[in-house]
Amino acid sequence: MNPSDLEKTAGRYAYDGLDRIIHEKARLSIIASLAGYSEGLLFNELKELCSLTDGNLSRHLAILQEADLVQMWKGTRNKRPQTLARLTAHGRRRFLEYVTRLERVVADASQLTQQPESRATLRPRTA
Amino acid sequence: MNPSDLEKTAGRYAYDGLDRIIHEKARLSIIASLAGYSEGLLFNELKELCSLTDGNLSRHLAILQEADLVQMWKGTRNKRPQTLARLTAHGRRRFLEYVTRLERVVADASQLTQQPESRATLRPRTA
DNA sequence: TTTTTAACTTTATACCGTAAAGTAATGAAG
DNA sequence: CTTCATTACTTTACGGTATAAAGTTAAAAA
Numbered sequence: 001m002n003p004s005d006l007e008k009t010a011g012r013y014a015y016d017g018l019d020r021i022i023h024e025k026a027r028l029s030i031i032a033s034l035a036g037y038s039e040g041l042l043f044n045e046l047k048e049l050c051s052l053t054d055g056n057l058s059r060h061l062a063i064l065q066e067a068d069l070v071q072m073w074k075g076t077r078n079k080r081p082q083t084l085a086r087l088t089a090h091g092r093r094r095f096l097e098y099v100t101r102l103e104r105v106v107a108d109a110s111q112l113t114q115q116p117e118s119r120a121t122l123r124p125r126t127a
Numbered sequence: 128m129n130p131s132d133l134e135k136t137a138g139r140y141a142y143d144g145l146d147r148i149i150h151e152k153a154r155l156s157i158i159a160s161l162a163g164y165s166e167g168l169l170f171n172e173l174k175e176l177c178s179l180t181d182g183n184l185s186r187h188l189a190i191l192q193e194a195d196l197v198q199m200w201k202g203t204r205n206k207r208p209q210t211l212a213r214l215t216a217h218g219r220r221r222f223l224e225y226v227t228r229l230e231r232v233v234a235d236a237s238q239l240t241q242q243p244e245s246r247a248t249l250r251p252r253t254a
Numbered sequence: 255t256t257t258t259t260a261a262c263t264t265t266a267t268a269c270c271g272t273a274a275a276g277t278a279a280t281g282a283a284g
Numbered sequence: 285c286t287t288c289a290t291t292a293c294t295t296t297a298c299g300g301t302a303t304a305a306a307g308t309t310a311a312a313a314a
Contacts, residue, residue, distance in 0.1 A: 011178045014178035015159075028232065049141070105155065105159060111163065185293060
């Protein structure tokens with residue numbers, strides 16, 4: 001890489017759009033689940049789909065609700081309390097934006113598959 | 128979602144393959160940069176490309192080295208110490224795996240773009 | 255009426271990302 | 285030649301947060 005390329009591409013791989021709140025694995029998991037079920041999912045369904053513990057799911061849902069990405073509905077089913085979670089319109093939009101950024105990461109990487117592995121095992125240019 | 132679907136799809140959105148070490152934004156940034164430059168990148172080049180501070184980059188590189196995803200070469204250029212970082216073969220492989228998982232997240236989300244927004248704003252089924 | 259189960263919530267801890275401070279070595283300035 | 289500034293990092297310290305463990309509330313069973 002020659003130095004004159006640096007300005008042109010500064011921040012090229014900073015991936016600014018990878019929103020912290022969505023990027024976190026557990027929450028990405030939750031949001032991706034909800035994205036597939038526009039009518040929402042129950043607490044226990046989410047727990048299974050995302051392989052999360054109760055406490056864990058609860059906290060992440062609170063964070064997502066705080067950020068207005070998810071809305072929660074408390075109700076009862078068979079005389080048991082039930083919580084339904086679903087994406088807000090805002091959450092859906094933000095998720096789509098996030099995925100757009102992800103697509104860039106994937107695209108960046110896909111050129112890589114063209115390169116032969118051997119080029120990665122040359123000695124460094126300082127040697 | 129009916130309950131009988133749960134077993135079939137338990138963990139469906141857990142995204143187990145999203146390796147913590149790679150998934151972290153700053154490190155994803157570093158690895159994606161290095162993936163594009165198989166001959167490696169100098170410390171300052173990485174700093175620019177990823178928009179990271181010195182301390183930050185240093186710590187993340189140490190973590191990546193510890194995990195055997197990146198290898199570092201210390202040398203001198205113009206009588207100045209220079210550090211060259213590059214992906215290990217293992218790191219390259221792991222990154223490719225990671226990206227494969229990302230593609231799944233993107234694919235999960237792409238079905239979403241087909242769904243009309245209005246379906247997300249129906250009242251919950253408990254109401 | 256005591257115990258168990260279900261469905262969460264709250265608390266506490268340990269980890270970790272980040273910025274600020276520190277280090278070492280070179281080069282310039284006076 | 286001695287001090288100051290710069291380069292190229294590394295180490296330390298702090299704050300935030302992900303996660304598991306403990307706690308809560310209410311219904312159902314024993």
